[in-house]
Amino acid sequence: MFPTPIERTSRTWQISYQALLPFALILWLLPLIGVAVFSVKPAADFTNANYWGLPSSFEGFTNYALVFTASDMPRYLLNSVFITVPTVLGAVALSTMTGFALGIYKFRSNIWIFFMFVAGNFVPFQILMVPVRELTLNMGLYNTIPGLVLFHIAFQTGFCTLFMRNFIRALPFELIEAARVEGVSEWRIFWYIVLPLMKPAIAALSVLIFTFIWNDYFWAVVLTQGVESQPVTAGITSFNAQYRAAYHLMSAGSIVAALPPVAMFFLMQKHFIAGLTLGAVK
């Protein structure tokens, strides 16, 4: 193990390491802790310039209740769910198939199709912006949730294919060969043999895509406009405009907006990290 395991070092370093850990963590998360403290403060604290001191009273419940009752926040959150969940399902469904095709079959254009997905996944969003907006407008889907979902599915398929294909490559190929000898059809090989083995990859991609899409801001601004379809990342800016300088409410709103992916991460940590490392770093 590197660096030298702490148990094998001097007593003083062991103690300082243990003390350093929480200190470093607090320093690292200071901006977030600040927002968390802001979100439970009463409005009066900000008018009295008590920004970083202890809250003069605990108003957490009132502030968070206000976020849910006195703004469009619930609607934005719901929109985010309706955008994120179908995207995850769609992208995972498409990429299990593309990943299977590129991972199992040998044909000449295989690597080029694979590279098309990888390269497309890396392009700057701006080169797609004008045509995709135009396409969405022409389909009558501008400012609708399906309009956003369709684009997200298509774009995420690039990343998901990269991941799925590499994952399938690592599966034992003899399994598939044996099934072919038995005369099992290709579709059944996919459905009954490969798909069950892909469960970890599917889980990893699901949490990862959930986070990516939930946190998307650019496409939300480009393809949607109003409260009827905008997700919470775009909604938070209108929320902040509504409560300008009401720092306690803006903080509470931000925390509410940030929470779902955070919860997802803590629940599915192992899968999440497997996904982030693209399965390449084991």
Add this chain to the structure above:
Amino acid sequence: MADISTSHDTKAESWWHKNQQKLAPWLFLAPGVLFFLVYVIFPIFQSFNISFYEWDGLGTREYVGLYNYEELYWDDAFYTSLKNNLIWLVLYLLAIPAGLFIALFLNQTVTGIRLYKSLFFFPFVISQVVVGLVFTWFYDPTFGLLNIVLAQFGLGPINVLGDENYVTTGIIIAGLWPQTAYCMILYLTGLNAVDPEQIEAGRLDGAKGGKMLWYIILPQLRPATFIAFVVTIIGALRSFDLISIMTNGGPFGASRVLSFYMFEVALSEYGFRMGYGAAIAVVLFLIMLMFIAYFLWSMYREEKAR
């Protein structure tokens, strides 16, 4: 009749049976490739095309040839954006050593270390919109923590986001926070896979600290470094959310980057100049293409080696 149709069926089936291994990949690929072509690949070419037109997004397009690019050549805002993009690229790469540093710090087996690791990773999971907001307050000249700390050292208040000289660096630091967390997790997973025997061998040979890191650990972390490099470069060139939230390109356009300037030209109150916006996007795309080509080339080599 019934006889004919059944014989036709068996014939079709046997034809399918013979060729299914050839056809199956295309059937599996069809929906994904179709989606990707329509929404990602074709739009790239369409953008190239639109960049030769003057177009407000609604009326008729007017062909202007290379005029948009010529205008770009004389546009000061374009050069500001380009310069800022370069600063982003260079400074954003600091996330890699910083992530490695934190990963080395956390790569221990003391109680509760798993929770520490996930809490350190926290910033990456949060939306950049929220990160931007948090750092805007952190930099705030009246109540921001930064200026309170600076005041302790007798240093005057700095309005980071309101000063042309500091604004880009200020935003990049906000961006480094989640990006460092990402690189950290890549290295933590990488460190897990480092061969303990090589470390022991190195120790016997008297390698320690920096030397050990450089000659024995880092070579084994190459896959992690490669991915960290890829995601950081892409992230740097994609920077949009933070700029939009923290400064909206200001003050006086000093914090613009190409991705933001393009959006501003094509879709904001500045007007709807789709053609000009597309020209900016093409330039950004060409910059990115150099990196994409390099990434693909590295991947191709690895595929061949397998």
